[in-house]
Amino acid sequence: MNTIQKIELPEKVIICEVAPRDGFQAEHEWIPTEEKISIIRQLAKTGIQSMEITSFVHPRAIPQLKDAEQVVESVQDLTNIKFRALVPNVKGAQRAIDAGVKKLKLMLSATDSHSLSNANCSVEEAQKGFYPIIELAEKHNVKVGGSISVAFGCPYEGTVAIERISSIVERYKMMGVEEISLADTTGMANPQQVYRMLGFLKQNYPGIIFSMHLHNTRGMAFSNVVAALQQGVIHFDSSIIGLGGCPYAPGATGNIATEDLVHGLSEMGIHTGIDLNKLIEAAKEVKQVIGHDGGSYMLQAGPCSQLHAKPKVQEKLV
Template sequence: MTDLLLPSKVIICEVGPRDGFQAETVWIPTEQKIRIIKELAKTGVQSMEITSFVHPRAIPQLKDAEEVVRNTQDLTGIKFRALVPNIRGAERAIDVGITKLKLMLSATDSHSISNANRTTEDALNKLEPIIDLAEKRGVGVGGSIAVAFGCPFEGKVPFSRIAEIVQRYSEMGITEVSLADSSGRANPNQVYSMLGELKDRYSKMTFSMHLHNTRGMALANVVAALQQGITLFDSSIAGLGGCPYAPGATGNIATEDLVHALYEMGIETGIDVDSVINVAKDVKQKLGHDGGSYMLQAGPNSQLHIKTESQEKLG
């Protein structure tokens, strides 16, 4: 039997504190957010999207972005990034100590108008001032493409559209782009094919994956991306999340599910499986629900059960 040719190590970026929390309608106290972030840091997570510097009216749940960042600056060994929608958000993020910004952009005009109240082209044109500011302040920047694998308003997105956006990012000096399956429409063949073509055309660009599990395809899509050599993945503790501007979208692939799957495949993440499952249990208890987590439902493969007397009799 021949094993799949997959990377030996990947880096997982925990996006629960941003993507997960922003989908919660009930206010999560700032102290609780900070406590969850600090517990996540103990699991071995090396990268985290800690918040988004959006206007409080747009996402009230993240109105405490500065306070959250200020109170987690003591964490070492972990790289924090923040999503920024505009130049004002970038200024706020940099001023409070964020050293990597993630840009916000949609693949389709329909989603972009719903999400940012402007077309994709208009949104692209407004990214350059953010990139210029980050360069002046010595801060890293990563690009993103939401609904890259399918839009809830327009359906399938032509590859030419994705390639055009990646080209624009490249011209602006961006060297890392996150491909987001924001509404969970991707399938493994599509993921494998798109990544292959993008890697051929943009060999100097680093691609990462942000996969939602709306239709139960996220883990299969992870494997397809791994087969293309992708080593950067986003995930959310307890499967929390969902795009407020993508109808029907549910949470990201659960961090504990992804870590467990990669562990079972012999792929190193640096994250302790049991520790991250325990944090997921705690998060579910604090928030009163999870976003769809197989580890919280069934537990890891290492969890064995003692047979009952009746089971013993059955053999």
């Protein structure tokens, strides 16, 4: 008799909620600051331990996040959550630090085409510009994490070679950055590609903590989560009700929905520390505030545990 080999997966994962940054930035209609704060507080009640709360970009670049300082300062009492903020430059980093952010995330593209669209410079030029940010963060005892957008596929250049990602990781390592997020910004990744790239990177950079930031543009996000789990990755970004999108990536849609990710992991016996029922209730409220969702399966079908009444036996007609 053939035996089925069990695939070893992590027992628990850490999910970072990114809707307050990635999700809100994609919304054209202004979300009042008090509504943003209310959503953050609602999400905090679900057991979420990490959150990307905003981005300290120039207000003209992303008007939706012009209230970054007010949002951060208004939730400093939520000490059970580790907040981080995306910063594009030294000025943004200083604003974030002054507001009380204890962890900064750097924004970088994998390809020159996307970098020119996003930062108006090449990838290498953009990355070299991180040194002053890292020095500033060290001065204030603030942590810094790196990111690589369009890491698996660029809307302008197509598939991104592992060697290119490796060179970016190498430069991050030289800067002292020990956490790097790999972002499938346009949802172009597939499980085999994710598995191969993570296998290569983890083997060559064992001291780096890799996390996954997956958009569900083509319905592949959870499949890619499983591939990452098989490589031992335990850090994932997600966005409540699947909100999100990149203004510099044509066709990009939202991240994998947090409630869908928590549900899927729970069904696989993987612990997240997040209360799914509370998360679904939060998702319903966020959808009501925003006016739409990004394709949440939990809001459409509910969890697998939500069973329906059994059909009654019908009297047969003679």
